[in-house]
Amino acid sequence: MNKQTSTLQNIFRLILAAFMLYAGISHLTFNRVDFQAQVPDWVPLSKDLVVVLSGYVEIALALGLAFWKSQRVNFGWALAAFFLLIFPGNIAQYLDGKDAFGALNSDRARLIRLFFQPVLIVWALWSAGSWADYRSKKDKDK
Template sequence: MPKREGQGRTRTVFRWLLAAIYLIAGVAHIRSPAGFLAITPDWVPFPEEVIFFTGVAEIIGAVGLLVPPKLVPGIRYGAGIGLALYALCVYPANINHAVNNIAIGGTSASWLYHAPRLAFQPVFIWWALIAGGVITWPFGKK
């Protein structure tokens, strides 16, 4: 399939935007863990440490998406896989938040927030894979 005009730019914008989202989220996990701890399911061991390390993982993944492949071969690919797995692993916390209507900062979110958030999680997984160059759909060949 021939390369479509703007495809490289679109992928770059997707990659930078996802990196920014994960960088901000990672810093939030480390600086303000209370909200994340509130939605962490009870079965998660060492929740404070898990929240801290999820923040570190988000930051590392974000940086990995931005490092030029010529500098560190395979880093974007690894970051894409890592962030996709991360998005899959935190899904239970999002489900817990929604199903148990857990208030964060004294405020409960309605299903107008939870339903799109839960539905968007597979998109985050796809987004990480596309940003890391693991998959190319729907942008065609690399």
């Protein structure tokens, strides 16, 4: 990592890691059925398998983002890619009108939720210093 992250970035990185750890554990336990509502019908795997696997991925990304200092930039990119990869599930949940988590019980709530995915992507890239690292490497190449 070429550029050190600020205290504010580190705080937000740890908050995001805690959120991802919570989400990953909830995939495997108490929200398992609700997360299945996000798996599009066109995915050729069982919905439960997708939820379980994504839970393990979220836990791994959370732990890496929080504790693997030498790889934080890469974990930022990986988490941003993960958020991008699961976005079709959020779109499918909205289009199919599937309720989940108690709060996602209307088209309006599901639509509003879609606008948070880009925020999560930016959060991952900023808090891990991934975007700044990319920019500094790009500037060196000039």
